[in-house]
Amino acid sequence: MTAATVAPPRTPPSTSDTTTTPRTRGDAAPWLFLAPFGVLYLLFVLGPTAYGFVLSFFDTSLVRPGLGDAVGFGNFTALLASADFWSSLGNTVRFTLFTTPVLVVLSLVLAVLVNRVGRGNRVFRFAFFLPYVLPSATVALIWMFILTPDSGGLATVLGAVGVDAPSWLGDPDWAMQAIAGVTLWWTLGFNFVLYLAALQDIPRELYEAAAIDGAGPWQQTARITFPLLHRTTALVTALQLIASLKVFDQIYLMTMGAADTRPVLEYVYDTGFTDYRVGAASAASMLYFLLILLVSGLWLLATRRRDREVIR
């Protein structure tokens, strides 16, 4: 059963087709259908990426015509020596470490719990997913009210029980944690829904059989639910990792990058658009692109290997 669900779909052996006319039409058709997407992808993803790659070797300015002067690897060496770049990279990594594990584990726990709820299941599903539909600006506004030092909601509540609240968004010891907390509340619903869907895919008979064999609820969860959610966990973790590494909106809106929270993407934005240094910004995004590629590649390799082990 396990093997069946995780085995890659087998491609049917290619049979030589004798009818020629439908065959050529059949060859062209997929490409035609792909063409609109292909054109857009080329125009808005591959093209700009290639352009960005070229720009990263020039001192291109936003407000000067043309590419500017070629500087070789100058942008990259300056970047590697820049404390600002490294600290922004550190901030993004910190945010990822604060958010990814919690968002994966907590959404799994909540999904398993909600899946067990008979009545009121819908209420919980709705409640956990609701924040996810809010735009980042709304989330930032709500939480900036709550996190306002002294007079904000959280400070008032903590004050009532005698706790002196820190300045959540102003104190570097707290700002990133506060933003990670907000992100947790905001985006948990997405992972939660993925897990819930996967849970509902697990056949009931397995639990019945296990129950007959004398497995208790905890054993059922540990031996059936978690192993069968393995693929979803791999997917959720990969998506979450990429989403966390791409963090920008909520930080930009809530602290503008102050208090040691500026993520690497805001560094790129600030350098390229605010400081007009498009060449340097391109170099930074190229470096970061490579880094994300590396992380996703490693993750893919790791999960592939585990897949194979499961099949064996």
Place this chain on the structure above:
Amino acid sequence: MTLNRRQALKAMALGGTALATAACGSPLASGLVATPLEPEKVAFWNLWSGGDGARAQQIFERYRTARGAGSLEATTLAWGSPYYTKLSLSIVGGRPPDVAVCHLSRLSNFARAGLLTELTPAMLRGAGIDGAQFDTSVWRSGLVDGRAYGLPVDIGALVLYYNTEICGRAGLLDASGRLKPITGEATFRAALAATREAGARWGLVSPVIADPSSNWRIFDTVYTQMGGQDVLGDNGTRVTMDDRTAAESLRWLRELTTAGLSPDTATDVTSVSLFAAGQSAFLVHGAWQTPTIVDSKVPFSLAPVPQLFERPAVFADSHALVFPRTDSGDGPGRALGFAKFFLENTDVWAQGGSLPVYRPVLEGSWFRDYEPVASTAPTKDIAIYDPPAWYSGAGSTMQTSVGAQVALARQGLASPEDAVRAIRDALTGYAATPSPL
């Protein structure tokens, strides 16, 4: 089935063409073919999202009353670097507004980047505008290599707001109900302590959290008053900050909190609301917060930021009206007419707290009698602007990176020396970067 689908596709294609034809003159179509949307209309971008925005709206209404309801499209964008980023991109992208607000501290960078239309003497004459109509020093600081690129509107400085009721109880007012002059930091701290004894929760509030620009303004004022020279020299290619004085000024600011005179938790908004709620005797903030405080009905008045140390100085900046470069090469034409109208109506603007610099208004009897704003007029002569650099100016990288460290020092999260070291490191990095202008 196939036929049906073909028909459907054909119908859709026809419909699309029809839509496109019908859309001529719509924003979409004019955006696509780059024709002016409505040649009669002046598009104006500003960053007046604070209390001063309400006064700007009144001037816009006057203009619409005079020139027709559709004569002006005013857009207010978020203050600071988001605004300047959008403005630059709109000009580079060839879709700028006809006229926009630009801080004087940003103007020379915009002009040097070739983003602005030069206002030639002929153009100004044609619109009935003359440099002599403006406060001389402000007009001069708006010139770039002797050429005019913008029309200054005001001087917006840090000012001292005081609660007249609390200060009265603390014995800080003179017979006419105005704040007795405060000179020297000891006197100032004694005054703050007196207001606390008179029942105020805080002596002084000012923004500390999530507001790097305010932190920069306050730091720059105290630092310069202590005798510190410009933090940047040679157009920003050298860091000329006097580290000892800088650390000294941060230590002094921090002591206001440790002495219990001033909170280190206020933001831009809460500092104003604490003062407006009568919880603090003084507020140091930009003059542009005046309308918000007027609306709160708290009894207050304005005074210049007192001279606390050896040298009188206070941070200031000015708004100017600028005319983005256009590819067509047309002059600003109608937009210049709007600018003239705005300047003539800066009496309304002055109610927003900033000092007008258009002489007919500044020297008019109405303004001279307009308390409390007129009482901050001496600020004009001790105003300090940002040092020139490609990364300085309102909401700039310099303000943000310095302000962030100032905020840490004021909260006691970094020692003054560490904060100054971090400021120097950040600025040194920028000073070494070739200007992209």
